[in-house]
Amino acid sequence: MPVSSSYRPDPRFMALGPEFSDPVEPADFPKTLLRRRNDRAAATVGLEALTDAEWVAHFGRFEPLPGNQPRPLAMRYHGHQFRSYNPDLGDGRGFLFAQLREAGADRLLDLATKGSGQTPWSRQGDGRLTLKGGMREILAAGMLEALGVPTSRAFSLIETGEQLARNDEPSPTRSSVLVRLSHSHIRFGTFQRQAYLDRADNVGVLVDHCIDAYFPELAGAADRPVALLEAVVARTARLVSRWMAAGFVHGVLNSDNMVVTGESFDYGPWRFLPRNDPNFTAAYFDHSGLYSFGRQPEAAFWNLQQLAGCLTLVAEHEALIAALNGFGVAYRDELRRSMLMRLGLRGRDADADVDLVNAAFRALQAGGDRLRWEPFFFDWFCGDERRALAGPRGDLYADEGFADFRRLLADFEPHRPERLEHDMFAGPEPEEMLIDEVEALWSAIDADDDWGPLNAKLDRIETARQAWDLG
Structure with missing residues (x-):
């Protein structure tokens, strides 16, 4: 197969052994219709040169990638679901397919699936993913990446030709298999399973694995479990702050839906805020x-x-509590940075930054039903008051409810104001991701097999990513 020199397989998770995963076979799908391939993501792991037929072979039929895992692995984990502990979890409709190094950054990345068939952890589920669910994950991941949120990337979507029954949407409905590219799939629930089984030895194994694979800077830490928790606290604070600045609602923040590397993934009933609420x-x-x-x-x-x-099980309570207590300060600091990032502003000092961020939230509230979340950041990007007042919401911004925000904003400098020269900012409205549009995109596919609107939307999201350039 034609891989580039940047393809570097590094399948580490399988070395942890049978306490952490189960080898499984992928489903044998009646069809494999390639609907979306993320060539920009593929280029980061040396797989962009695959032909469509090779792509389908690896990401629809799951033939192993060279030098990578010989078989898919369904990962074992537990978790709290709406705060009720569930020991019967695990990868029930997905698996870890491959691990490889990211070009340039040298991060270890996972290729993992959703909708790839039944596993020992499927319980009564069919192990499948609806085509609509796959489409929704592509949209969520793409929009979040554009808005600067650490997220998995939707790598591949293949329609699989089965008719699925679901209780919460019209059935039968079309099926798909999704592959995502993510920094890690080590969930909080991966640790919970070993603790539930009272396997202190395996908790220690997981700590060492996470540090070696994802936090090598902690290799020399005197107390490795505490150092790992401190790092996960920091990554999680950053993630949640970015959600809040993006106006994103994950929907199901169970402990098996959070990973140690602080990325957003596994998008189910997500939404973006229409307005501040x-x-x-x-x-x-x-x-x-x-x-x-x-x-x-x-x-x-x-x-x-x-x-x-x-x-x-492997560290002192007091040190762990101290690490946890760092979350509040870390979250406030990260929220300040995230909001300034979204507004395109340079920070001043902590107090001034916090005052402006609080004023921005008050302004969003003052806008009521007339002000949608995303247009506020679009209008005020880089603190350009003249542009905001001249836009379609200028009369609203002139109201008293925005006076405090405008007054404080005057003391801030724009960060990389040349970004405003992008064509996107010449238009009256930003790219948004509200539920009515998501439903309309699905309707075109469902009714007429028309993928044009979805592809056009994804092109606009990519344009927005380039325009915002949030890193």
């Missing part, structure tokens, strides 16, 4: 609002507490 929920079954927009920092911290509880 801390009580906004993404999942129709989240009746108590446990994972609402405004409670996401709380949910993340609760999950970190569960991870810390696992590490008590």
Whole structure:
């Protein structure tokens, strides 16, 4: 197969052995129709030169990549689901397919699946993914990447020709298999399983694996479990702050849906905020609002507490508590940076930055039903007041509810204001990702097999990523 010199296989997880995963066989799908291949992501791991037929062979039929895992591995984990412990989890419709090094950055990356067939952990599930679910993950990951959120990337989507029955959407519906590229699939729940089984030895193995594979800078730490927790706390604070600045609601922040490297992944009932609303929920079954927009920092911290509880098998309680207590400060600092990033501004000092961020949230609230989340950041990018006031929401911004924000903004300098020269900023509206558009994109596919609107949307998201250039 034609791989580039940047293809560097490094299958490390399988060396952990049978306590952590089960070898499985992928489903034998009746069809393998390539619907989306992410060549930009593929280039980062040396796979961009694959022909479509080779792509389908590896990411639809899961023939092993050269020098990589000989068989897929369904990863074992437990987790709290809406704060109820579930010891019957694990990869029930996915597996770890390959691990490789990222070109340039040298990070270890995973290629893992969703909808690839039944495993020992499928319980009563069919191991499949709806085509709509695959489409939604592509949209979520693409939009989050454009907005500067650490996220998995949707690598491949292949339609598989089966008709699936689902209780929460019209059935039968079309099926797919998704491959995602992510920094790690070591979940908080991966540690929870070993702690539940009282396997302190395996908790220690996981600590060493995570440090060696993902946090090599911690190799010489005197207390490796505590150092790992401190790093995971910092990564998680950064992730949640980026969600909040993006107006993103994950929807299901169970402990098996959070990974140690601090990336967002596994998108189910996600939403982007239409307007500022801390009580906004993404999942129709989240009746108590446990994972609402405004409670996401709380949910993340609760999950970190569960991870810390696992590490008590191999570290002192007091040191772990001290590491956990760093989350609040880390989150506030990261939220300040994330909001300034979204506004395209250079920071001044901590107090001034916090005052502006608080004023921005108040301004979003003052806008009420007239102000959508994403246009606020679009209009005020790089602090250009003249542009904001001349735009379609200029009369709203002239109101008293925005006076404090405008006053404080005047003391800030733009960060890389040349970005405003991008054609995207010449238009009146930003690229958004609201639920009505998502449904319309699916309707075109479902009714007419028309992929044009989705592909056009993904092209616009890529344009937005380049325009924002948030890194």
